[in-house]
Amino acid sequence: MGDRWHVEVDRSVCVGSAQCVHHAPDGFRLDSARQSRPAGPETDADERVLAAAESCPVEAIALTVLGSGEPVFPPEERD
Numbered sequence: 001m002g003d004r005w006h007v008e009v010d011r012s013v014c015v016g017s018a019q020c021v022h023h024a025p026d027g028f029r030l031d032s033a034r035q036s037r038p039a040g041p042e043t044d045a046d047e048r049v050l051a052a053a054e055s056c057p058v059e060a061i062a063l064t065v066l067g068s069g070e071p072v073f074p075p076e077e078r079d
Contacts, residue, residue: 003045004066007038013060020052020061028052042066 007027009020016034020027027049029037043049053061053073063072 003072005043005045005049005063005072006041006066006069007043007049008041008062008064009036009038010060010062011035011037013058015058015060017057019055019057023052023055024048036060045072 009028014035016030016036018030018034018036020036021030024046027039027043027046029039031037050063050073053059053063059074062074064070065072
């Protein structure tokens with residue numbers, strides 16, 4: 001996985017389950033309202049960050065490849 005990812009959390013959807021922090025404690029933080037924030041807007045591609053996005057019960061986390069914008073998670077729907 002040599003890519004870098006852009007990390008976004010849709011705070012209007014986040015329910016504060018903290019699964020992201022559990023899976024990637026260096027990648028996410030909970031604020032005083034118990035909503036997730038990425039530790040930084042960019043990160044090296046990392047299985048823990050991907051696991052955090054996949055474990056979010058409301059899919060509030062989006063990962064895209066820096067530069068190309070290609071979705072990492074959630075994956076594009078294929079017809």
